[in-house]
Structure formats: C-alpha cells, structure tokens
Amino acid sequence: MNFRILDKTNQQEAVALFTEAFSSSEGEEEGKIIGNLVSKLSFNTNNKEIIAIGAYDNELIIGAIFFTRLSFHEPIAVYMLAPVAVSTQHQGVGAGQALINYGLRELKSRSVSVVITYGDPAFYSKVGFQGLSEQVIQAPLELSMPQGWQGLSLTDKPIPKINERPKCVEEFNDPTLW
Numbered sequence: 001m002n003f004r005i006l007d008k009t010n011q012q013e014a015v016a017l018f019t020e021a022f023s024s025s026e027g028e029e030e031g032k033i034i035g036n037l038v039s040k041l042s043f044n045t046n047n048k049e050i051i052a053i054g055a056y057d058n059e060l061i062i063g064a065i066f067f068t069r070l071s072f073h074e075p076i077a078v079y080m081l082a083p084v085a086v087s088t089q090h091q092g093v094g095a096g097q098a099l100i101n102y103g104l105r106e107l108k109s110r111s112v113s114v115v116i117t118y119g120d121p122a123f124y125s126k127v128g129f130q131g132l133s134e135q136v137i138q139a140p141l142e143l144s145m146p147q148g149w150q151g152l153s154l155t156d157k158p159i160p161k162i163n164e165r166p167k168c169v170e171e172f173n174d175p176t177l178w
Contacts, residue, residue, distance in 0.1 A: 001055050001056065001057055001062070001098060002055075002056050003054065003056070003099070003102045004054050005051070005052070005106075006042070006045060006052035006053060006054045006064065007045055007047070007052070008042060010042065010052070010054060010061070011039060011042035013054075013061045014042050014052065014054070014061070015035050015039045016035075017061055017062075017064055018034050018037075018038040018085045019031045019032065019035030019038075020087065020088065021085035021088060021091075022034040022083075022085065025088075033176070033177075034083055034085075037083065038064075038066070038083065040171045041066050041169075044169075044170075044171065048069070049068065049069045049169055050066065050068050050069075050169055050171075051067040051068075051079070051103075051106070051107075052064060052065070052066050053065050053067075053099065053102065053103050053106065055086070055099045055102075061087075062087045062095060063084070063085060063086040063090065064084070064085060064099075065083075065085075065103050066082060066083060066084070067079040067081055067103060067107060068080050068082070068168065068171070068172060069169065070116065070140065070167070070168055071168075072162055072164055073164060074162055074164070076113050076162065077111060077112040077113050078112070078114045078116060078137070078162075079107055079112050079114075079115050079116070080115070080116045080117065080118070080168065080172070081100065081103065081116070081117040082117055082118055082119065084096060084100065086099070096123075097126055097127055100127045101127060104127070104128075104152070104154065108154045112154055113153065113154055113155050114137070114151060114154065114159050114160075115129075115151065115152045116132065116150065116151050116152075117129055117151075117152075118139065118143065118149055119148050120148065121147060121148065121150060124150050125150075129150040129151065129152045130150060130151065131149070132149050132150050132159065134146065135161070136151070136159055136160075136161050136162070137151060137159065137161075137166070138162075138165045138166065139165075140165065140166050140167065140168035140172065140173070140178075141168075141173070141177075141178045142175065142178060143178055144178060
C-alpha cells in the first residue's frame, strides 16, 4: 500500500470509494450523503484548508481520508479528520489505521497541533484519539452524538482549552452532518 496527496483529478474515484463503503456499512442513503460531501470536498481540495490523502494498492484506490481546517481567532492549527473510508474488500486488515497514521504524520509535518474527529470512539481510540469535551474545544455545529467528539494532540502538550466555537470549511457547515 502506498499513499498520495489527492487533488481535484481524483474526485470521481474518491466519490465512488466513499459512496460504496458507506452504502455497504450504513445504508444507501448514508452512502449518497457522504458521496455528495466527498464530491464537494474533492472539488475544493486545496491542500491548505482541505487536505485529502489516498491509499493505493498498485493503482487502485482502496482508502481515502480528508482533513479540514477548523478556524479560531487563537493562533492554533486544528484540523478535523472526516470522512475516512476503506473499500469493503480491504477492511479489517489495518488499512484504515495505516491511512489515518500516515495522515497524522503528514499533519504533524505541517505543524498542526490538534486533530479532532467525530465518529466511533472504539475505532478512533485505536489510533490515539480520546473523548473530547466541548468545554475544551467546541464543535462547529451542534453534535447529535457528543460521545463521538474526539481529539488528539500532535505535540507533546495536552489539547488546549479554546473558548470559542470554530468555523469549519463550508462543506461541513450543514447540521445534518453533525
């Protein structure tokens, strides 16, 4: 497996991957919602506010992950990991964890301090994420499942308390995603 930074030219393969993976695990409607989100994220990928990384087996995309910047008035680099998908044929063999770990190393090399995600605590705890109170860092919009809000410091310091609600990229500014 090898990893690549994705750009707009990878939009179709990324959308197909996410739609298939989420339809398989969460149902066809969720697959369409996430596929649409990935289409928008892929189109606007700029490797600053939106970073996309693909995992490949030879030339076949088998996984992908997006990191989007959360903006605060404070001078801190915080990114949100979402969404991430691995093709159904490659699940359960560590491909997702390898992809996330690669992405975290990429962010660390870009001097990112904190990564946030909103998902299954059982999965994300395997790569170091821990439950995060909104008393420490708030979500951009109201969470439907607050237990899914998790964070990871990429520095040797704990996640700092930030007393403001962040702005997310426009693609995530949709309450149905939260």
